[in-house]
Amino acid sequence: MHHPINLFEYEHLAKEHLSQMALDYYSSGAWDEVTLRDNRAAFERVKLHPRMLVDVSDRYLNTSILGQSLKLPLLIAPMAFQCLAHPDGEVATALAAASAGVGMVLSTLATKTMEEVALPNSLQWFQLYIHKDRGLTRALVERANAVGYKAICLTVDAPVLGRRERDQRNQFTLPPGLHAANLATLNIPHAQGESGLFTYFAQQLNPAITWRDLEWLQSISPLPLVIKGILRGDDAVRAVEYGAKAIVVSNHGGRQLDGAIASLDALAAIVAAVDGRVEVLMDGGIRRGTDILKAIALGAKAVLIGRPVLWGLAVNGKAGVSHIISLLQHELDVAMALTGCPSLEDIDSSLVQLDLKS
């Protein structure tokens, strides 16, 4: 195969670089994968109405999130176990992100420690799962702050783990030598006829967390709170009221509740409900620069990409991730030129119009 020129080609190529268990873990969605597919389809349903004869000789793709600048409206989504894709794992991802000027959200379930990954001059957030063990949770938050992560990104859509049946069939667990590096005393178990990660969630994570617990979380850390996994306007309002500084509209890449609304379809109502009080980001299905533009036109401040980063990492480590980012950067740049948007602020809702016909 020739040198990949888009994210789909990376996805194709990555299959040669991954074990079946890792490929299944990365690519699968929950149950029948309806939401996984719909996340993509939602982007195809949105049609663009480009504006012509605007001076687009210079394009400005930079933005800021929570007051911190980014060269692109892009963050790497939190994804567990990146050493399954490449020995350098999350470290490679972080270096590629920092070098490109995009953000990165490090997963609680990283296979590198947050200390190894930390690049304090970059926009890095720490993604948090609240464990039943509050001491452990507090320790994670404190370490994140200590080594320079800029926000706590709390995932709220996983009180239990979604059922990814490929993992269940594979009895997914980490291969020897890999472990959840930030959780020294805990292991992803091997479970008979079951995904080890599903078992881990059932044993360790706390499904009793409610909005009230955000007060506790904010009391133990000076870091701003980002809530990831919101799909309803009323929940978004509640997040604002409970102190969140940003919201990530997400269905966890179709990996939690199959049948959930596509992220892009949920975006506009949430943007309207939030009404500018906090920044709204989204993830789920982004594969092209035009997808980023569509999300921004529907009100997102930035987007997160997940699986494509893993494909880049699997194919070529840090360089692969860098290439994934630069492909999206180039595509967004061209898309902005072709829609008459010299800057991200020019991407307004008149550019999109939900196609009600197909």
Next chain:
Amino acid sequence: MHHPINLFEYEHLAKEHLSQMALDYYSSGAWDEVTLRDNRAAFERVKLHPRMLVDVSDRYLNTSILGQSLKLPLLIAPMAFQCLAHPDGEVATALAAASAGVGMVLSTLATKTMEEVALPNSLQWFQLYIHKDRGLTRALVERANAVGYKAICLTVDAPVLGRRERDQRNQFTLPPGLHAANLATLNIPHAQGESGLFTYFAQQLNPAITWRDLEWLQSISPLPLVIKGILRGDDAVRAVEYGAKAIVVSNHGGRQLDGAIASLDALAAIVAAVDGRVEVLMDGGIRRGTDILKAIALGAKAVLIGRPVLWGLAVNGKAGVSHIISLLQHELDVAMALTGCPSLEDIDSSLVQLDLKS
């Protein structure tokens, strides 16, 4: 094949355990099977809008139907001739249902007698076809009451049998040794170029039944009356007025009138028309726990499942049926956790929104 982990895998596996005639009888729909397919597609059209940060550490899946408790909002739909799937037939199904705390509706056309199947401590209903022979019909109803069935579930969508062309081609009839056990003197005939069951219906069942006959039915039995096969709001209102205590929204699994509206699509209007006066159940196309959740969100008190029970029965008898139920239970439990619903009462209409786009 590995151990099945969802209902679709049971369906696949069951093909190895059934004669072609039995498989065709169980799986087919009327005419072009448009409604059969649409029953499933309707669930995929409904998107979920989950609620986050609710304490879901305990989930309560129990409910009550006609005042009787169930551990799950689930009943086994009435299905004829279950001994075609397994020698234990309806007895195995009933034991599995009772042991799981779900309901069961026994078909008039069972291959085990209602006395063999009866488990008086369980929620068991007797499904009734009103025969031309009123004496026979009365005898069925009286036996059902005598051995402890808790309701008469009158099927109203079959004044004649729907045309299932696979049965017609197979000249469907019962193999030697099987018969409609509750109808000692009657047999499913063997008919040239015709489904024997179609012929049976034409000969024995009464297509003259009207709402007025519900008065007669209620006069001969103290059991509450459940009307199964309603697809219109006005008919639902009439059922209430004529004394029904519950309604099952159903198109008979796509086996009667091809082209009929999908059950799920018919549900909301019927719930609105009934306006809480009686309990509304539904069947048709349920294959996942999320499907149950969607039906409840659209107003159903509980759902009935049909064919998957037969696949479980064919694969592994009572244990197969038990596994089918426990798969649905587990999926519903996860779905409730992921939508922020600790109990069935929390499943409200805000969780669903008909997708008008695809």
Next chain:
Amino acid sequence: MHHPINLFEYEHLAKEHLSQMALDYYSSGAWDEVTLRDNRAAFERVKLHPRMLVDVSDRYLNTSILGQSLKLPLLIAPMAFQCLAHPDGEVATALAAASAGVGMVLSTLATKTMEEVALPNSLQWFQLYIHKDRGLTRALVERANAVGYKAICLTVDAPVLGRRERDQRNQFTLPPGLHAANLATLNIPHAQGESGLFTYFAQQLNPAITWRDLEWLQSISPLPLVIKGILRGDDAVRAVEYGAKAIVVSNHGGRQLDGAIASLDALAAIVAAVDGRVEVLMDGGIRRGTDILKAIALGAKAVLIGRPVLWGLAVNGKAGVSHIISLLQHELDVAMALTGCPSLEDIDSSLVQLDLKS
């Protein structure tokens, strides 16, 4: 193959009984055959909302058209060259129709003379193409009246012939021994790289015909006038104003204007525009008894079927046509039982509801 049990199986079987040129001529639509396919798809889009607990022990499928009774709301559509399917051609079709008590419309382009086909006790109409030669046209009309046809069915959607590209490639013409029997002096030519029928239309038929010519037509014949090929409400109103006694909503089986609205989709607006002043019939895509029921629910008094009759004729002559009719009769009978309609008058618009979702 077993004995066919529905119209689709007849279509399949007919392929073995027809020359490629005849099969192509019968089965093809204009250009890309979009309307041909959409005629069928339109029926699948309409969902039925059946009514329960109506006494359907007797079903009455009879109706009347222009005051003449029919045992079924069904006519055989005018179709040219039926001897391509079977040596008995239109004579066989007419005998089968009469024996079943359904109507028949004989094509101007029949391969049997209208005198051979005439069965004066039956509902037979003569389909007319107005030729440039008015004397010829007048003679056709007078002969039709003389031998007992009950109406002139004027086809208005063919000022030129639609482009059926399979005929063009086949250089369609009649094989030796067949000719347009009612047009003694005219022949379907053989044209290089062209459909002979297309050439015939261009040479002989009059594309200058307007509504005014209906006055002339009515002046030369006492027979009531039926206008076939209407797809717009305003044209339907005009037909009424110019004296038509019935209207056939039709797109000529998708053979004239590709991209035209499906007949069923055009029906309701025309019924509303006509407002009961004349009878409205429809054709295009009818393959099941439920299709007839849907058309009636949308306001048609009766329907016409075309191609399936040719498949029956090809497979088994008159007996094949009879079987096609009896299959539809049986299916309509079952469909009426299952929708709670003992008579055609009971088939009201509440039974159908256009599915706006798919």
Next chain:
Amino acid sequence: MHHPINLFEYEHLAKEHLSQMALDYYSSGAWDEVTLRDNRAAFERVKLHPRMLVDVSDRYLNTSILGQSLKLPLLIAPMAFQCLAHPDGEVATALAAASAGVGMVLSTLATKTMEEVALPNSLQWFQLYIHKDRGLTRALVERANAVGYKAICLTVDAPVLGRRERDQRNQFTLPPGLHAANLATLNIPHAQGESGLFTYFAQQLNPAITWRDLEWLQSISPLPLVIKGILRGDDAVRAVEYGAKAIVVSNHGGRQLDGAIASLDALAAIVAAVDGRVEVLMDGGIRRGTDILKAIALGAKAVLIGRPVLWGLAVNGKAGVSHIISLLQHELDVAMALTGCPSLEDIDSSLVQLDLKS
């Protein structure tokens, strides 16, 4: 293969006459080719409501654009590098267009000089890309005027070139012996891992052009200005305000911004916004005479066809282009007869109705 009888067959046949690089260049769209496909699908979504019993014995397909008459409401769209299809290239196309009485728009990137192609008695426009080199641009405009082109057709949707990934993989450039004949000193470069044309655009074309530059353009040429590439009503109004005499609704055949609205879907809003002040044309997806009729019914004065002309050119040079035009002419003629439209003025909006159902 037999002699092609429609444009799709020409497309199929052309594959045998073109190098893979040329075929890919001609047939590809931007990125995922969503808009390329949707341009076609949009035509299938529009259904026709034909009018009957109109005298269509004579059909008038002629029109005028910018005061100049055409025998058909058709122009050849500007397409680069036509000598890739046939040695006679744009000269053959021009001769065929002139002989058929249709218009032609010559591309800036023609492989024949505008002087070679000019036929001053015909409707020929010169398509302009504004280069960074204003002197070069002015020279092109002056030459166009000098040799008799009747308008400048400014392409506004290409401030940068769209990403056609097949060209990128092929490292598309012109083969030896071909060059952009109107741009003597410039060449399409050969670029490693890149489309040479993409590089050319980045180097030579001016992405800073705005509406204001239309004043400059009109100041250097007496020719009327046509703006090609508008997809929004507000842009169309701006074009009128800045002096354009006609607008071409276009997404550049799906080759620039993938995800852009289909041309046909954009048409009606633009026609409404322009409100008769200038003529509106469209291109994108026209393959049948009925497509032309649909575009006119939605308000277009004429349409442009692109790729099919290249297929005709590849298969048979000038004769192939002539045949493509005559096929469309014949199809439009038949479509007008079948919709009751003796002239283009009779093609009104009542003939079309957007199908909201599929």
